[in-house]
Amino acid sequence: MECGMFFELVVRGFAIGLVYALMGLGLVLLNGVLRIINFAHGEFYMLGGYAAYYLMTLVGLPFFLAIPGAMVATFVIGAIVEKLLLTPIHEKQMEKPMDYALIITLGLVILLRKLAAIVFGPFYRKPPDYIPGDFLVLGINLSGNMILTLIASAILVLGMAYYMRKTWRGRSWRAITQSQGGAKIMGVDISRESWIAFGTACALAGGAGALVAPLFLVSPTAGGPPLLKSYEVLAIGGMGSIGGSLLGGILLGVTETLGAVYISSAYKDAIGFVFMSLFLLFWPGGLFGQKQ
Amino acid sequence: MNRNQWLITGCIGVAGIVLPFGVDSPVWMTVLNLFFYYAMLSISWNIVFGYAGLFSFGHVAFATVGGYASGLIVIHLGFSPFWGLFVGGVSCALIGVVLGGIVLRVRGFYLCLLTWAFAEVVNVVIKTEHQITGGTGGLITPGFFSGPQADFYSYFVGLGLFLLMFVFSALLFHSRPGLYLFAVRDDLDAAEAMGVNTRLWKVLGFACGGFWAGVAGAYYAHFFGLIDPSIGGLDEMGKICLMVIVGGVGTVYGPLLGTFFVVILSEIIRGSLAEMNLLIFALVMILTMRFIPGGFMGIIDLLSPLLRHRFAKMAEKADR
Numbered sequence: 243m244e245c246g247m248f249f250e251l252v253v254r255g256f257a258i259g260l261v262y263a264l265m266g267l268g269l270v271l272l273n274g275v276l277r278i279i280n281f282a283h284g285e286f287y288m289l290g291g292y293a294a295y296y297l298m299t300l301v302g303l304p305f306f307l308a309i310p311g312a313m314v315a316t317f318v319i320g321a322i323v324e325k326l327l328l329t330p331i332h333e334k335q336m337e338k339p340m341d342y343a344l345i346i347t348l349g350l351v352i353l354l355r356k357l358a359a360i361v362f363g364p365f366y367r368k369p370p371d372y373i374p375g376d377f378l379v380l381g382i383n384l385s386g387n388m389i390l391t392l393i394a395s396a397i398l399v400l401g402m403a404y405y406m407r408k409t410w411r412g413r414s415w416r417a418i419t420q421s422q423g424g425a426k427i428m429g430v431d432i433s434r435e436s437w438i439a440f441g442t443a444c445a446l447a448g449g450a451g452a453l454v455a456p457l458f459l460v461s462p463t464a465g466g467p468p469l470l471k472s473y474e475v476l477a478i479g480g481m482g483s484i485g486g487s488l489l490g491g492i493l494l495g496v497t498e499t500l501g502a503v504y505i506s507s508a509y510k511d512a513i514g515f516v517f518m519s520l521f522l523l524f525w526p527g528g529l530f531g532q533k534q
Numbered sequence: 535m536n537r538n539q540w541l542i543t544g545c546i547g548v549a550g551i552v553l554p555f556g557v558d559s560p561v562w563m564t565v566l567n568l569f570f571y572y573a574m575l576s577i578s579w580n581i582v583f584g585y586a587g588l589f590s591f592g593h594v595a596f597a598t599v600g601g602y603a604s605g606l607i608v609i610h611l612g613f614s615p616f617w618g619l620f621v622g623g624v625s626c627a628l629i630g631v632v633l634g635g636i637v638l639r640v641r642g643f644y645l646c647l648l649t650w651a652f653a654e655v656v657n658v659v660i661k662t663e664h665q666i667t668g669g670t671g672g673l674i675t676p677g678f679f680s681g682p683q684a685d686f687y688s689y690f691v692g693l694g695l696f697l698l699m700f701v702f703s704a705l706l707f708h709s710r711p712g713l714y715l716f717a718v719r720d721d722l723d724a725a726e727a728m729g730v731n732t733r734l735w736k737v738l739g740f741a742c743g744g745f746w747a748g749v750a751g752a753y754y755a756h757f758f759g760l761i762d763p764s765i766g767g768l769d770e771m772g773k774i775c776l777m778v779i780v781g782g783v784g785t786v787y788g789p790l791l792g793t794f795f796v797v798i799l800s801e802i803i804r805g806s807l808a809e810m811n812l813l814i815f816a817l818v819m820i821l822t823m824r825f826i827p828g829g830f831m832g833i834i835d836l837l838s839p840l841l842r843h844r845f846a847k848m849a850e851k852a853d854r
Binding site (some may be wrong): 330341395 | 589635637639640643644646647648652654655768769771772773776779810812813815816817819820823824827854
């Protein structure tokens, strides 16, 4: 029994870790292509959850259409935000683009939270179970939602890694990460790639939010914890590395789930923060990051 | 500080002294005290971010620590709340030195993350150790004075602290240490090449901001008689950011104007649009940053040469 529970927790942590990796992947993309940090990343997670909820309850779509629908919705919102607010970063010569982006996205956090509270109401919402019922897999009891989360987020992360390696756009994003000027000379349209990359990062966050909506429920402030987690993933895995964010996410997810059960859960979040601080101070490259 | 700035400080002081005799309602008294609290916080954040260029996200955590330190010392050791102000400030300055010494090795965004981590850890500790701090319910602290006129007298404590803080910030702006901080903000490598001890000045700037934030927190605790962890939240930090951004980053009067705008406006729209309060402010912050990065002070700087020109022409005409 003890052993079975342990494995169940590990698998559970694995699934949650993949969701964190999905969030961290978006931040890796933003950090590379736009060279900014998005504080509102968690808010897109929240919007994704709401989009899935309303697509399933109001429109009545099945889950395999609602989750991509939520991703498309967050992609569009992200692209609009980039077009409206973040274009000065690459169009004008800005003295401190990082500070600009920090302040703008901080404003966005408050704006989106309050807007969500007004439009959707300050309650917890739960979309219907994507795959109802529990399944016994290899002697471990898993809910259908958990299995879906595990599979779908694995597909998304691996698909994104493939996309970054093999397609023209993925290669151009990696080129911008290495050298913005060089990419420009080789014919990459920076302003177009910027909004597409921002939208994609938001869509990844939205997809993560939509996937775990039946597990963790949706509320206007739901974006807070995943935002913190995604930054911890970024710090542990290293900025600008897909493998790093994958490994960092899984590590964080598994330790967190085990820690919540075997150690007291009150200081759980603080421990994550201390880990992040130690990594940033003494191992700033993370597990997989390049030297800065 | 030049003559004009002393003049303006004097005007603010006189207005502050006269105001409570004219304003009778306790609501506006509380609003004015909130204004002092937020003004102290935004001016001290302006020293950290505007002067020294360190994007510290844990500034409200200093206020929380200051408030709790002061409150606990007054309750358990029986000190007077005025000593509490001092203790709150000094404890935050010490934390600022230690934290700054560790954290300020990293730049830009990493710094933001680490200070944010500090704020979150402070919040978690205060919420969890509820037998000492009272948890989410808050800690009830004794006020500065007792009796029916307590708020009236406390108001002058706030006014005094606020003026002190303002003068300090203005003096710093025009002094040599201020120049060191600007050098650190504008170009770290160039400053180092010119022989500025950047590490030292970063830590000092950080600790200095921490000190005043601690004093502000202690003042808040003793004026309102209750301090709870919510004053160290992300929303509060957003408010402080907003005040400084709207007023003008790195200027003397900017945070003051921004705080005035935010606190007074939020009081005016409280009746009809209470729900939308923060929403409107976030929108204002985004729009200001997008279209007028200089804030109010940017607009004033832009307009004042035009106006001076216009007045000079008018004077010329009048002479003729």
